[in-house]
Amino acid sequence: MKPFTYERAENAQAAAQAAVENPQTRFIAGGTNLLDLMKMEIERQAHLIDVSRLPLAAIEEGADCALRIGAMATNSAVAADPRVRSRYPVLVQAIVSGGSPQLRNKASVAGNLMQRTRCAYFYDTAKPCNKRQPGSGCGAMEGLNRNAAVFGASEACIATHPSDMAVALSVLDAKVETIDSQGFKRRLELDEFHRLPGDTPQVETALQPGELITAVVLPPPPEGPQAYRKVRDRASYAGGLASVAVADGRVALGAVALKPWRAARAEAALTAGASPAEAIAAELEGAQDRGRNGFKIDLLSRLVPAVIAQARGDAA
Amino acid sequence: MKTTITVNGQARALDLDPRTTLLDALREHLRLTGSKKGCDHGQCGACTVLVNGVRINSCLSLAVMHDGDEVTTIEGVGAPEKLSPIQQAFLTEDAFQCGYCTPGQICSAIGMLAEVEANWPSQETADLKGRIRLTDAELRERMSGNICRCSAYPQIVAAIRAVAGEPA
Numbered sequence: 001m002k003p004f005t006y007e008r009a010e011n012a013q014a015a016a017q018a019a020v021e022n023p024q025t026r027f028i029a030g031g032t033n034l035l036d037l038m039k040m041e042i043e044r045q046a047h048l049i050d051v052s053r054l055p056l057a058a059i060e061e062g063a064d065c066a067l068r069i070g071a072m073a074t075n076s077a078v079a080a081d082p083r084v085r086s087r088y089p090v091l092v093q094a095i096v097s098g099g100s101p102q103l104r105n106k107a108s109v110a111g112n113l114m115q116r117t118r119c120a121y122f123y124d125t126a127k128p129c130n131k132r133q134p135g136s137g138c139g140a141m142e143g144l145n146r147n148a149a150v151f152g153a154s155e156a157c158i159a160t161h162p163s164d165m166a167v168a169l170s171v172l173d174a175k176v177e178t179i180d181s182q183g184f185k186r187r188l189e190l191d192e193f194h195r196l197p198g199d200t201p202q203v204e205t206a207l208q209p210g211e212l213i214t215a216v217v218l219p220p221p222p223e224g225p226q227a228y229r230k231v232r233d234r235a236s237y238a239g240g241l242a243s244v245a246v247a248d249g250r251v252a253l254g255a256v257a258l259k260p261w262r263a264a265r266a267e268a269a270l271t272a273g274a275s276p277a278e279a280i281a282a283e284l285e286g287a288q289d290r291g292r293n294g295f296k297i298d299l300l301s302r303l304v305p306a307v308i309a310q311a312r313g314d315a316a
Numbered sequence: 317m318k319t320t321i322t323v324n325g326q327a328r329a330l331d332l333d334p335r336t337t338l339l340d341a342l343r344e345h346l347r348l349t350g351s352k353k354g355c356d357h358g359q360c361g362a363c364t365v366l367v368n369g370v371r372i373n374s375c376l377s378l379a380v381m382h383d384g385d386e387v388t389t390i391e392g393v394g395a396p397e398k399l400s401p402i403q404q405a406f407l408t409e410d411a412f413q414c415g416y417c418t419p420g421q422i423c424s425a426i427g428m429l430a431e432v433e434a435n436w437p438s439q440e441t442a443d444l445k446g447r448i449r450l451t452d453a454e455l456r457e458r459m460s461g462n463i464c465r466c467s468a469y470p471q472i473v474a475a476i477r478a479v480a481g482e483p484a
Contacts (some may be wrong), residue, residue: 006317006334006380032376035337036357048334050381077369080436085444098441100461101428102364178358234438237459 001038006048012212016181020210027051029072029108032099033115037175042116042125042132051110059084065208065217068177071110075165076101077109078109080293088218090226090245093167094254097230100237110213111194113166113176114205117237117258120144122179130156131201132293148293150300151257155216157201157291160255161194162239167254169229170262178216180208187217194259201258224248227311230255231303242299244307251279251304256296258285266304276305319383324392326342334380336473339363341379342389350390350419354463361462364420364427366390370450371427391421393426402426402479413466417457421462425476432480449483 009015017023028034039041057072059081069078078084079095121127121139126139140148141157148158175187193206230243236295243254249270251263269279280301287297319330330345338424351374354362358376365374366388394400402422412418432448440457455473
């Protein structure tokens with residue numbers, strides 16, 4: 001691990017201000033992903049700002065939203081919350097399918113959104129990776145790319161975003177609330193928060209320098225049924241090969257793009273009266289096989305109708 | 317960096333490089349070597365300890381971030397002459413072979429049973445609104461963050477079951 005200096009933030013705006021003043025900075029909350037990457041010297045920041053004790057862990061009903069989940073709430077706390085469980089079961093199901101209990105007990109909501117890809121070429125510092133070292137190339141493109149993206153990838157990067165939670169937040173139309181060094185607050189649609197790789201895969205979110213996530217806000221739950229299902233190589237405690245979140249007529253896909261993939265074409269087809277199989281077929285017209293990840297296209301063609309049926313069955 | 321952590325009921329003052337993980341502070345600075353370093357990346361669970369009663373991977377946490385926290389390691393769970401019921405159950409059920417993962421398994425089991433008591437859901441929980449029934453499937457899923465290379469899983473389940481009792 002590279003040496004770094006450490007400070008504990010006094011308040012959210014001060015944390016943002018400190019991050020602007022020192023560009024070689026990372027915020028740390030749960031640290032479960034960041035510390036892992038620091039040990040492998042993939043993250044090599046000179047300064048850490050500890051935001052874990054900021055009073056941002058509350059989960060509360062808001063005047064301008066149905067539920068406001070503080071950025072520092074642990075993944076476990078969100079999954080255990082009775083309001084989340086009764087109104088947003090898809091969010092609970094997504095959270096408890098991610099990581100292990102020990103990780104969920106430490107990992108924050110904001111950190112879950114900020115976690116980096118698990119692409120093996122990003123992790124292997126002996127290999128090229130445009131995300132880790134811009135301009136070095138993409139080792140996954142011609143390599144072991146079984147878990148690569150089938151949607152929204154570029155010639156520079158075919159990595160996926162690893163979050164389960166974010167897939168459910170996407171299908172629930174959540175927003176990300178932030179504060180900057182001037183104290184200015186804004187809310188970003190989750191769909192605008194994570195960026196597709198394009199030519200700059202090292203730029204992963206819409207956050208400006210120093211901008212700190214303070215909460216995730218949820219609108220009222222959709223009226224229709226919700227469900228989440230994750231397919232992976234082990235029954236538990238493994239990253240996804242593909243996952244599906246369904247809420248009412250909305251569909252979001254996980255582990256298939258560098259962001260939670262809102263299946264807009266499938267949703268439009270469903271609205272127009274298409275069957276679930278026809279709807280996902282429409283979405284998959286835009287999917288790209290990179291060599292070893294083509295199975296995800298077949299997998300999604302069966303998984304999405306199955307999860308839609310599961311959701312409808314659960315509601316009955 | 318000055319940090320004070322209450323470990324197994326005792327306030328311990330430390331002066332640490334900020335890079336020191338909680339696991340290394342416990343093992344290398346406080347000589348509490350019960351917590352084990354398996355993978356050092358949060359994948360195996362051998363380093364599991366309780367922080368303010370909640371189980372976490374101590375390898376993926378900076379010690380300086382735990383100033384003022386209360387940490388319980390396997391040394392605080394019981395002693396050779398005074399084993400806790402869960403430690404005794406691991407012996408009785410032969411729930412280990414090499415024993416390397418055992419301190420993490422036991423700390424994890426203690427945290428897990430508290431989570432069940434608090435009615436926290438897992439991916440095996442079908443009814444998110446009711447009380448958790450700690451079935452074997454629930455128990456196994458909830459212990460999935462602790463790997464046992466000797467594969468003593470059936471005995472680990474039996475040991476935890478002996479303490480937890482059968483689901484109602």
